[in-house]
Amino acid sequence: MEIRLAGKRVLITSSTRGIGKGLAKVFLKEGCKVVITSRSESHVEEAINELKSVSDQVYGFTSDLTNYQSLDSLISATLNKLGGIDVLVVNSGNTPREPSTVLENSIEDWEYAIKLFLLGPIYLSTNVAKIMIKQKFGRIIFISSWTVKEPQDFFSLADTARASLLQFTKLLAREVGKYNVTVNAILLGSFPTPTSIETLNKIANKVGLSYEELWSKYVVEPSAVKRVGDIEEDLGPFVLYLASDLSSYITGSYFLVDGGTSRAI
Numbered sequence: 001m002e003i004r005l006a007g008k009r010v011l012i013t014s015s016t017r018g019i020g021k022g023l024a025k026v027f028l029k030e031g032c033k034v035v036i037t038s039r040s041e042s043h044v045e046e047a048i049n050e051l052k053s054v055s056d057q058v059y060g061f062t063s064d065l066t067n068y069q070s071l072d073s074l075i076s077a078t079l080n081k082l083g084g085i086d087v088l089v090v091n092s093g094n095t096p097r098e099p100s101t102v103l104e105n106s107i108e109d110w111e112y113a114i115k116l117f118l119l120g121p122i123y124l125s126t127n128v129a130k131i132m133i134k135q136k137f138g139r140i141i142f143i144s145s146w147t148v149k150e151p152q153d154f155f156s157l158a159d160t161a162r163a164s165l166l167q168f169t170k171l172l173a174r175e176v177g178k179y180n181v182t183v184n185a186i187l188l189g190s191f192p193t194p195t196s197i198e199t200l201n202k203i204a205n206k207v208g209l210s211y212e213e214l215w216s217k218y219v220v221e222p223s224a225v226k227r228v229g230d231i232e233e234d235l236g237p238f239v240l241y242l243a244s245d246l247s248s249y250i251t252g253s254y255f256l257v258d259g260g261t262s263r264a265i
Protein backbone atom coordinates (compact mmCIF):
# COMPACT_ATOMS: atom_id res chain seq x y z
CA MET A 1 0.00 0.00 0.00
CA GLU A 2 1.34 3.39 -0.94
CA ILE A 3 0.49 6.84 0.41
CA ARG A 4 0.41 8.84 -2.80
CA LEU A 5 0.67 12.50 -1.98
CA ALA A 6 2.94 13.81 -4.73
CA GLY A 7 1.57 17.04 -6.19
CA LYS A 8 -0.86 17.69 -3.30
CA ARG A 9 -1.10 21.36 -2.32
CA VAL A 10 -0.45 21.80 1.38
CA LEU A 11 -0.81 24.86 3.62
CA ILE A 12 0.73 24.63 7.09
CA THR A 13 0.37 27.48 9.58
CA SER A 14 2.93 28.51 12.22
CA SER A 15 5.52 26.62 10.27
CA THR A 16 8.81 28.50 10.35
CA ARG A 17 10.07 26.59 13.42
CA GLY A 18 9.46 23.46 15.41
CA ILE A 19 6.52 21.16 14.68
CA GLY A 20 5.20 23.15 11.70
CA LYS A 21 8.55 23.36 9.92
CA GLY A 22 9.21 19.68 10.62
CA LEU A 23 5.88 18.76 9.04
CA ALA A 24 6.64 20.97 6.02
CA LYS A 25 9.79 18.91 5.51
CA VAL A 26 7.79 15.68 5.72
CA PHE A 27 5.30 16.82 3.04
CA LEU A 28 8.08 18.16 0.79
CA LYS A 29 9.84 14.80 0.91
CA GLU A 30 6.61 13.22 -0.38
CA GLY A 31 6.64 15.52 -3.44
CA CYS A 32 3.94 17.93 -2.21
CA LYS A 33 3.81 21.67 -2.87
CA VAL A 34 3.94 23.39 0.48
CA VAL A 35 3.17 26.90 1.72
CA ILE A 36 4.70 27.81 5.07
CA THR A 37 3.83 30.88 7.10
CA SER A 38 4.35 32.76 10.35
CA ARG A 39 4.38 36.37 11.59
CA SER A 40 7.99 37.31 10.95
CA GLU A 41 9.31 37.90 7.44
CA SER A 42 12.85 36.96 8.47
CA HIS A 43 11.62 33.69 10.01
CA VAL A 44 9.80 32.88 6.78
CA GLU A 45 12.90 33.65 4.71
CA GLU A 46 15.20 31.56 6.93
CA ALA A 47 12.84 28.59 6.91
CA ILE A 48 12.35 28.78 3.13
CA ASN A 49 16.14 28.80 2.63
CA GLU A 50 16.47 25.71 4.79
CA LEU A 51 13.52 23.84 3.26
CA LYS A 52 14.69 24.57 -0.30
CA SER A 53 17.44 21.99 0.33
CA VAL A 54 14.64 19.40 0.57
CA SER A 55 12.55 20.62 -2.39
CA ASP A 56 12.10 23.81 -4.37
CA GLN A 57 8.31 23.38 -4.23
CA VAL A 58 8.12 25.41 -1.02
CA TYR A 59 6.68 28.92 -0.76
CA GLY A 60 6.36 31.30 2.16
CA PHE A 61 4.11 34.18 3.23
CA THR A 62 3.77 36.10 6.46
CA SER A 63 0.53 35.82 8.44
CA ASP A 64 -0.72 36.07 12.01
CA LEU A 65 -3.24 33.49 13.22
CA THR A 66 -4.77 36.11 15.52
CA ASN A 67 -5.46 38.52 12.64
CA TYR A 68 -8.34 37.54 10.33
CA GLN A 69 -7.35 39.96 7.55
CA SER A 70 -3.91 38.43 7.38
CA LEU A 71 -5.54 34.98 7.13
CA ASP A 72 -7.59 36.20 4.17
CA SER A 73 -4.36 37.38 2.52
CA LEU A 74 -2.71 34.04 3.29
CA ILE A 75 -5.52 32.13 1.60
CA SER A 76 -5.40 34.41 -1.48
CA ALA A 77 -1.61 34.18 -1.74
CA THR A 78 -1.73 30.39 -1.41
CA LEU A 79 -4.43 30.06 -4.07
CA ASN A 80 -2.44 32.34 -6.42
CA LYS A 81 0.68 30.23 -5.93
CA LEU A 82 -0.77 26.70 -5.79
CA GLY A 83 -4.17 26.99 -7.51
CA GLY A 84 -5.97 25.20 -4.64
CA ILE A 85 -5.51 23.78 -1.15
CA ASP A 86 -5.78 20.00 -0.69
CA VAL A 87 -4.37 19.77 2.81
CA LEU A 88 -4.57 22.35 5.59
CA VAL A 89 -2.52 21.73 8.72
CA VAL A 90 -3.52 24.23 11.39
CA ASN A 91 -0.64 24.50 13.82
CA SER A 92 -0.55 27.34 16.36
CA GLY A 93 2.34 29.08 18.03
CA ASN A 94 2.41 29.58 21.78
CA THR A 95 1.20 32.43 23.96
CA PRO A 96 4.03 34.60 25.29
CA ARG A 97 2.38 34.41 28.77
CA GLU A 98 2.75 30.67 29.34
CA PRO A 99 3.73 28.87 31.49
CA SER A 100 1.05 30.48 33.66
CA THR A 101 -1.73 29.34 35.97
CA VAL A 102 -5.35 30.49 35.81
CA LEU A 103 -5.03 33.20 38.47
CA GLU A 104 -1.88 34.61 36.90
CA ASN A 105 -3.58 35.33 33.55
CA SER A 106 -5.11 38.67 32.63
CA ILE A 107 -8.21 38.94 30.45
CA GLU A 108 -5.89 40.10 27.61
CA ASP A 109 -3.93 36.85 27.99
CA TRP A 110 -7.18 34.87 27.64
CA GLU A 111 -8.26 36.91 24.62
CA TYR A 112 -4.95 36.32 22.85
CA ALA A 113 -4.99 32.59 23.61
CA ILE A 114 -8.56 32.20 22.40
CA LYS A 115 -7.70 33.96 19.14
CA LEU A 116 -4.53 31.92 18.64
CA PHE A 117 -5.83 28.46 19.52
CA LEU A 118 -9.52 28.73 18.64
CA LEU A 119 -10.82 31.70 16.63
CA GLY A 120 -7.93 31.91 14.15
CA PRO A 121 -8.10 28.15 13.45
CA ILE A 122 -11.92 28.36 13.12
CA TYR A 123 -11.72 31.32 10.73
CA LEU A 124 -9.01 29.79 8.56
CA SER A 125 -10.42 26.27 8.41
CA THR A 126 -13.96 27.45 7.66
CA ASN A 127 -12.79 29.53 4.73
CA VAL A 128 -10.46 26.85 3.41
CA ALA A 129 -13.22 24.22 3.82
CA LYS A 130 -15.37 26.22 1.37
CA ILE A 131 -12.57 25.94 -1.21
CA MET A 132 -12.16 22.22 -0.48
CA ILE A 133 -15.90 21.60 -0.94
CA LYS A 134 -15.65 22.99 -4.48
CA GLN A 135 -12.62 20.77 -5.13
CA LYS A 136 -14.51 17.72 -3.75
CA PHE A 137 -11.39 16.88 -1.79
CA GLY A 138 -9.77 18.21 1.33
CA ARG A 139 -8.01 17.22 4.51
CA ILE A 140 -7.99 19.53 7.53
CA ILE A 141 -5.72 18.57 10.42
CA PHE A 142 -5.60 20.56 13.66
CA ILE A 143 -2.47 20.25 15.78
CA SER A 144 -3.37 20.19 19.47
CA SER A 145 -1.95 18.71 22.67
CA TRP A 146 -2.51 15.68 24.95
CA THR A 147 -2.92 18.23 27.76
CA VAL A 148 -6.38 19.05 26.40
CA LYS A 149 -7.52 15.68 27.79
CA GLU A 150 -5.70 16.19 31.09
CA PRO A 151 -5.27 19.95 31.60
CA GLN A 152 -1.97 20.97 33.13
CA ASP A 153 -1.72 23.89 35.59
CA PHE A 154 0.93 25.77 33.58
CA PHE A 155 -0.86 25.43 30.22
CA SER A 156 -4.12 26.92 31.46
CA LEU A 157 -4.49 29.30 28.50
CA ALA A 158 -3.77 26.79 25.76
CA ASP A 159 -5.69 23.92 27.34
CA THR A 160 -8.82 25.99 27.93
CA ALA A 161 -8.79 27.56 24.48
CA ARG A 162 -7.98 24.31 22.67
CA ALA A 163 -10.72 22.22 24.25
CA SER A 164 -13.45 23.87 22.17
CA LEU A 165 -11.53 23.20 18.97
CA LEU A 166 -12.21 19.47 19.43
CA GLN A 167 -15.95 20.19 19.55
CA PHE A 168 -15.55 22.33 16.42
CA THR A 169 -13.58 19.52 14.71
CA LYS A 170 -16.60 17.24 15.03
CA LEU A 171 -19.09 19.88 13.91
CA LEU A 172 -17.12 21.01 10.86
CA ALA A 173 -16.50 17.37 9.91
CA ARG A 174 -20.25 16.74 9.86
CA GLU A 175 -20.91 19.59 7.43
CA VAL A 176 -18.16 18.84 4.94
CA GLY A 177 -17.96 15.04 5.03
CA LYS A 178 -20.21 14.46 2.02
CA TYR A 179 -17.79 16.46 -0.15
CA ASN A 180 -14.83 14.18 0.64
CA VAL A 181 -13.41 16.72 3.05
CA THR A 182 -12.25 15.33 6.40
CA VAL A 183 -11.42 17.17 9.62
CA ASN A 184 -9.34 15.65 12.42
CA ALA A 185 -7.14 16.74 15.30
CA ILE A 186 -3.87 15.35 16.61
CA LEU A 187 -3.05 15.63 20.31
CA LEU A 188 0.72 15.79 20.59
CA GLY A 189 2.89 14.44 23.37
CA SER A 190 6.40 15.90 23.85
CA PHE A 191 8.41 16.81 20.77
CA PRO A 192 11.56 18.76 21.65
CA THR A 193 11.58 22.13 19.89
CA PRO A 194 13.46 25.27 20.98
CA THR A 195 10.24 26.72 22.42
CA SER A 196 9.16 23.57 24.25
CA ILE A 197 12.62 23.36 25.86
CA GLU A 198 12.47 27.05 26.83
CA THR A 199 8.99 26.54 28.33
CA LEU A 200 10.16 23.54 30.36
CA ASN A 201 13.08 25.61 31.65
CA LYS A 202 10.63 28.29 32.83
CA ILE A 203 8.44 25.67 34.55
CA ALA A 204 11.52 24.15 36.23
CA ASN A 205 12.34 27.60 37.64
CA LYS A 206 8.76 28.11 38.84
CA VAL A 207 8.51 24.77 40.67
CA GLY A 208 12.08 24.80 41.98
CA LEU A 209 13.39 21.76 40.13
CA SER A 210 16.44 21.50 37.92
CA TYR A 211 15.72 21.21 34.21
CA GLU A 212 16.97 17.61 34.27
CA GLU A 213 14.69 16.66 37.17
CA LEU A 214 11.67 18.22 35.49
CA TRP A 215 12.48 16.56 32.17
CA SER A 216 12.67 13.14 33.79
CA LYS A 217 9.69 13.50 36.19
CA TYR A 218 7.19 15.33 33.95
CA VAL A 219 8.21 14.52 30.39
CA VAL A 220 9.91 11.14 30.05
CA GLU A 221 8.61 9.13 33.04
CA PRO A 222 4.89 9.80 32.44
CA SER A 223 5.11 8.40 28.88
CA ALA A 224 4.61 4.69 28.29
CA VAL A 225 7.54 4.52 25.88
CA LYS A 226 9.93 6.45 28.19
CA ARG A 227 11.09 8.83 25.50
CA VAL A 228 10.01 11.95 23.64
CA GLY A 229 8.77 12.00 20.05
CA ASP A 230 10.57 12.79 16.82
CA ILE A 231 8.64 15.07 14.45
CA GLU A 232 9.69 13.40 11.23
CA GLU A 233 9.78 9.78 12.45
CA ASP A 234 6.91 9.59 14.94
CA LEU A 235 4.48 12.33 13.90
CA GLY A 236 5.16 12.68 10.16
CA PRO A 237 3.86 9.28 8.97
CA PHE A 238 0.56 9.65 10.81
CA VAL A 239 0.00 13.16 9.47
CA LEU A 240 0.73 11.90 5.94
CA TYR A 241 -1.83 9.12 6.42
CA LEU A 242 -4.51 11.56 7.57
CA ALA A 243 -3.67 13.81 4.59
CA SER A 244 -4.00 10.99 2.09
CA ASP A 245 -6.84 9.32 0.17
CA LEU A 246 -6.45 6.29 2.46
CA SER A 247 -8.06 8.04 5.42
CA SER A 248 -11.34 9.07 3.74
CA TYR A 249 -13.53 7.22 6.33
CA ILE A 250 -11.78 8.89 9.25
CA THR A 251 -13.22 12.24 10.23
CA GLY A 252 -14.41 14.21 13.23
CA SER A 253 -11.85 12.38 15.35
CA TYR A 254 -8.87 13.20 17.46
CA PHE A 255 -5.80 11.08 17.94
CA LEU A 256 -3.15 11.01 20.63
CA VAL A 257 0.39 10.86 19.26
CA ASP A 258 1.93 11.06 22.71
CA GLY A 259 3.94 7.91 23.39
CA GLY A 260 1.23 6.80 25.82
CA THR A 261 1.53 9.87 28.05
CA SER A 262 -2.17 10.51 28.60
CA ARG A 263 -3.95 8.04 30.87
CA ALA A 264 -7.40 9.40 30.07
CA ILE A 265 -9.71 7.26 27.93
Ligand SMILES: NC(=O)c1ccc[n+]([C@@H]2O[C@H](COP(=O)([O-])OP(=O)(O)OC[C@H]3O[C@@H](n4cnc5c(N)ncnc54)[C@H](OP(=O)(O)O)[C@@H]3O)[C@@H](O)[C@H]2O)c1
Nearest residue numbers: 014016017018019038039040064065092093190191193195
Ligand atom coordinates in the same frame (compact mmCIF):
# COMPACT_ATOMS: atom_id res chain seq x y z
N1 LIG B 1 6.59 20.79 21.01
C1 LIG B 1 5.79 20.07 21.77
O1 LIG B 1 6.20 19.17 22.50
C2 LIG B 1 4.30 20.34 21.75
C3 LIG B 1 3.46 19.53 22.52
C4 LIG B 1 2.08 19.76 22.50
C5 LIG B 1 1.57 20.78 21.72
N2 LIG B 1 2.43 21.57 21.01
C6 LIG B 1 1.86 22.68 20.23
O2 LIG B 1 2.34 22.65 18.90
C7 LIG B 1 2.46 23.99 18.40
C8 LIG B 1 3.86 24.18 17.86
O3 LIG B 1 4.78 24.03 18.90
P1 LIG B 1 6.33 24.27 18.67
O4 LIG B 1 7.02 23.72 19.87
O5 LIG B 1 6.71 23.80 17.32
O6 LIG B 1 6.37 25.88 18.73
P2 LIG B 1 7.53 26.87 18.19
O7 LIG B 1 8.80 26.14 17.99
O8 LIG B 1 7.51 28.05 19.10
O9 LIG B 1 7.01 27.35 16.76
C9 LIG B 1 5.92 28.17 16.68
C10 LIG B 1 5.74 28.70 15.26
O10 LIG B 1 4.54 29.45 15.27
C11 LIG B 1 4.78 30.76 14.74
N3 LIG B 1 3.83 31.64 15.44
C12 LIG B 1 3.81 32.02 16.73
N4 LIG B 1 2.76 32.82 16.98
C13 LIG B 1 2.08 32.95 15.80
C14 LIG B 1 0.93 33.67 15.39
N5 LIG B 1 0.23 34.44 16.24
N6 LIG B 1 0.53 33.57 14.10
C15 LIG B 1 1.22 32.81 13.22
N7 LIG B 1 2.33 32.13 13.53
C16 LIG B 1 2.76 32.21 14.82
C17 LIG B 1 6.25 31.04 15.02
O11 LIG B 1 6.86 31.96 14.10
P3 LIG B 1 6.77 33.58 14.28
O12 LIG B 1 7.37 33.89 15.60
O13 LIG B 1 7.57 34.10 13.12
O14 LIG B 1 5.33 33.95 14.18
C18 LIG B 1 6.83 29.63 14.77
O15 LIG B 1 7.04 29.40 13.41
C19 LIG B 1 2.13 24.92 19.56
O16 LIG B 1 0.82 25.37 19.46
C20 LIG B 1 2.31 24.03 20.78
O17 LIG B 1 1.50 24.42 21.87
C21 LIG B 1 3.77 21.38 21.00
